[in-house]
Amino acid sequence: xxxxxxxxLWVVSGKGGVGKSxxxxxxxxxxxxxxxxxxxxxxxxxxxxxxxxxxxAAGPEVTLLEENLWAVDVRPQEAMREYGLMVLRFExxxxxxxxxxxxxxxxxxxxxxxELVLLGKIMxxxxxxxxxxxxxxxxxxxxxxxxxxxxxxxxxxHVLVQTVxxxxxxxxxxxxxxLLVDPSVTAAVLVALPEExxxxxxxxxxxxxxxxxxxxxxxxxxxxxxxxxxxEADLEALVGHPELHRVxxxxxxxxxxxxxxxxxxxxxxxxxxxxxxxxxxxTFGRDAIEQVxxxxxxxxxxxx
Amino acid sequence: MSTTALGPALxxxxxxxxxxxxxxxxxxxxxxxxxxxxxxxxxxxxxxxDPAKRLANSLGLSALGNAETQVPSSALEPLGVTARAPLxxxxxxxxxxxDDLITRVAPPDQRERILANRFYQSLSTALAGSQEYIAxxxxxxxxxxxxxxxxxxxxxxxxxxxxxxxxPNRVLDFLDNEAAKWLLAPALKAGxxxxxxxxxxxxxxxxLSKFTGTEMLQELSSFMLSLSGMNEGxxxxxxxxxxxxxxxxxxxxxxxxxxxERMDEAIHFNTLLKQHRMEVVALVVNRVHPLPTEAMWxxxxxxxxxxxxxxxxxxxxxxxxxxxDGRGIAQLQxxxxxxxxxxxxxxxxxxxxxxxxxxxxxxLLGDDTF
Numbered sequence: 001x002x003x004x005x006x007x008x009l010w011v012v013s014g015k016g017g018v019g020k021s022x023x024x025x026x027x028x029x030x031x032x033x034x035x036x037x038x039x040x041x042x043x044x045x046x047x048x049x050x051x052x053x054x055x056x057a058a059g060p061e062v063t064l065l066e067e068n069l070w071a072v073d074v075r076p077q078e079a080m081r082e083y084g085l086m087v088l089r090f091e092x093x094x095x096x097x098x099x100x101x102x103x104x105x106x107x108x109x110x111x112x113x114x115e116l117v118l119l120g121k122i123m124x125x126x127x128x129x130x131x132x133x134x135x136x137x138x139x140x141x142x143x144x145x146x147x148x149x150x151x152x153x154x155x156x157x158h159v160l161v162q163t164v165x166x167x168x169x170x171x172x173x174x175x176x177x178x179l180l181v182d183p184s185v186t187a188a189v190l191v192a193l194p195e196e197x198x199x200x201x202x203x204x205x206x207x208x209x210x211x212x213x214x215x216x217x218x219x220x221x222x223x224x225x226x227x228x229x230x231x232e233a234d235l236e237a238l239v240g241h242p243e244l245h246r247v248x249x250x251x252x253x254x255x256x257x258x259x260x261x262x263x264x265x266x267x268x269x270x271x272x273x274x275x276x277x278x279x280x281x282x283t284f285g286r287d288a289i290e291q292v293x294x295x296x297x298x299x300x301x302x303x304x
Numbered sequence: 305m306s307t308t309a310l311g312p313a314l315x316x317x318x319x320x321x322x323x324x325x326x327x328x329x330x331x332x333x334x335x336x337x338x339x340x341x342x343x344x345x346x347x348x349x350x351x352x353x354d355p356a357k358r359l360a361n362s363l364g365l366s367a368l369g370n371a372e373t374q375v376p377s378s379a380l381e382p383l384g385v386t387a388r389a390p391l392x393x394x395x396x397x398x399x400x401x402x403d404d405l406i407t408r409v410a411p412p413d414q415r416e417r418i419l420a421n422r423f424y425q426s427l428s429t430a431l432a433g434s435q436e437y438i439a440x441x442x443x444x445x446x447x448x449x450x451x452x453x454x455x456x457x458x459x460x461x462x463x464x465x466x467x468x469x470x471x472p473n474r475v476l477d478f479l480d481n482e483a484a485k486w487l488l489a490p491a492l493k494a495g496x497x498x499x500x501x502x503x504x505x506x507x508x509x510x511x512l513s514k515f516t517g518t519e520m521l522q523e524l525s526s527f528m529l530s531l532s533g534m535n536e537g538x539x540x541x542x543x544x545x546x547x548x549x550x551x552x553x554x555x556x557x558x559x560x561x562x563x564x565e566r567m568d569e570a571i572h573f574n575t576l577l578k579q580h581r582m583e584v585v586a587l588v589v590n591r592v593h594p595l596p597t598e599a600m601w602x603x604x605x606x607x608x609x610x611x612x613x614x615x616x617x618x619x620x621x622x623x624x625x626x627x628x629d630g631r632g633i634a635q636l637q638x639x640x641x642x643x644x645x646x647x648x649x650x651x652x653x654x655x656x657x658x659x660x661x662x663x664x665x666x667x668l669l670g671d672d673t674f
Contacts, residue, residue, distance in 0.1 A: 015326065015327055016325055016326020016327035016328075017325065017326055017327025017328065017561065017566070018327065046568060046569065046572075048565070146326050146327075148460075163422045163425075164422075165519035165523070166519075167519060196656070198327070229614055229617070229618065230614060234611055234614065237607075237608075237611060238607075238611070238615075241603050241606075241607075243597070243599065243600050243603065244600060244603055244604060244607075244615055247596070247600070247615070247618055247619065247622065248614075248615060248618065251618050278621075280620070280621045280624040280625065281624070282624060282627065282628070284564075284565055
């Protein structure tokens with residue numbers, strides 16, 4: 001299997017609470033270590049990634065975290081301003097127009113404009129070039145919103161192309177759509193936990209990305225997996241120790257669930273599944289991200 | 305006898321709204337609360353957003369739909385209890401509920417026009433807060449009909465807490481905006497749609513249309529004109545929804561996972577609820593890892609070496625998780641003084657069947673504690 005490094009836009013999503021930001025941080029770090037200039041984007045959220053990597057929060061400006069690794073929290077107001085400036089060219093004109101009460105009112109109700117400018121900023125960075133003609137960022141890792149929100153967020157260009165009258169907005173949308181659907185540029189990584197709902201959501205997300213957004217699922221990550229530890233014989237031997245038996249049984253059940261979830265993902269996604277074991281660390285910081293990164297080596301670099 | 309704050313809430317409140325980030329177990333908590341209320345004699349309805357098929361099955365229903373369905377008494381058999389009042393469940397279909405609302409409040413000659421308008425389509429599905437709004441609007445409607453003594457709402461996974469709390473205000477703002485009135489008034493008088501708005505050869509509007517395209521602005525203004533016919537009905541309901549949120553018989557149950565990484569979201573939510581003068585009945589910390597006891601360590605020491613190693617490894621892992629959870633919970637309690645905090649342990653497997661719901665309920669109501 002080819003690694004993610006062949007693609008430029010890595011979209012990470014899954015159900016809420018499955019560890020999307022953790023996986024996005026690990027992938028971005030690996031890309032940077034591979035010498036690729038990497039930008040990791042969070043979308044209007046309480047920033048996690050820079051904190052995981054033990055750096056100050058990046059905020060809405062693209063900020064260098066460490067060698068080859070930049071981060072940004074894409075926020076609507078700032079993205080709208082950048083977009084507005086790009087279209088209108090002049091700061092003064094932007095202020096007159098966008099700080100007009102009436103205009104602000106209208107902008108709020110223009111369907112999907114907010115999502116469009118958020119996605120627009122990310123796509124802008126994807127196409128940005130250095131003076132010497134190389135890409136400013138080789139890799140962009142998008143820590144996308146959770147399932148439902150991710151689908152509507154990423155479908156915005158498609159929806160707009162279909163519904164909005166010809167004009168600047170639909171032209172922007174068209175450009176973005178072309179990049180999103182290009183399998184040589186964009187790849188999705190779906191994150192799940194070894195539990196029923198997160199696995200089902202990953203499958204739903206896969207189907208929606210394929211049918212509505214036309215983004216291919218590159219791989220799935222089964223996070224917080226529990227490896228087999230107790231055999232049937234162990235469990236039997238523990239029957240006389242009810243408290244310990246309960247603990248062992250729970251561990252055993254989660255291990256079985258891990259196997260089940262992995263099989264279900266593999267069968268339905270037709271994509272490789274990478275398991276990341278549950279980590280037991282007192283605090284969740286850089287160490288944790290480095291460990292997760294170790295388990296995703298083949299996902300990024302490809303199988304040898 | 306119940307010892308937690310949820311006891312009195314279940315017997316006195318008319319509406320309980322479960323809020324929190326995605327993946328923390330809101331649906332489970334909502335279903336459990338409705339189940340307990342029904343068993344204790346209050347007719348209740350759980351209104352969920354999440355298409356958790358197994359939850360539906362565990363309630364003896366093949367699937368949950370937009371209609372309220374009574375949970376058959378046979379579903380409670382495994383518990384060995386009978387509900388003293390009926391339990392109902394439904395899954396909210398957002399689009400359908402919006403369409404119902406428009407059908408109810410729009411003048412008959414405008415209905416089709418609105419339902420077909422692309423701005424309406426995005427208002428009902430994509431506008432930030434619109435899902436949250438329609439969920440609460442549904443509860444308001446149910447509450448007004450008064451068929452249930454208690455309605456428990458499981459809210460959509462909200463990316464931004466503010467979208468949820470702000471939704472009624474946003475709808476009111478949409479309808480009340482002075483700028484819109486000023487713009488629309490001449491067009492209304494002239495009896496024509498849209499265009500007059502852009503005949504004001506203002507340079508602001510010209511620049512704006514450079515941004516969105518002229519057609520888009522025309523369509524939007526036309527949509528707003530068709531909405532203006534239903535302003536009164538809509539506005540009255542939005543006010544009703546806002547009043548319902550602040551009503552003394554409405555309570556919020558804030559659900560969170562215990563992980564310190566996730567705590568800031570819960571704390572933020574609590575702050576916002578307070579600012580909006582909404583009552584948080586309880587903070588439910590779900591899936592807490594209990595600390596392994598001394599007795600467990602001692603017992604493990606009596607095992608054969610390989611088994612002992614395996615068990616001790618497992619206990620050490622649990623200890624790390626329990627300590628992490630403990631730090632998160634302490635942080636939460638310190639940031640939300642005076643709000644009752646209820647811990648529910650992490651059970652062996654996912655909570656989906658009726659027995660696990662019941663077990664969750666025993667912790668929520670304080671029959672069992674850590």
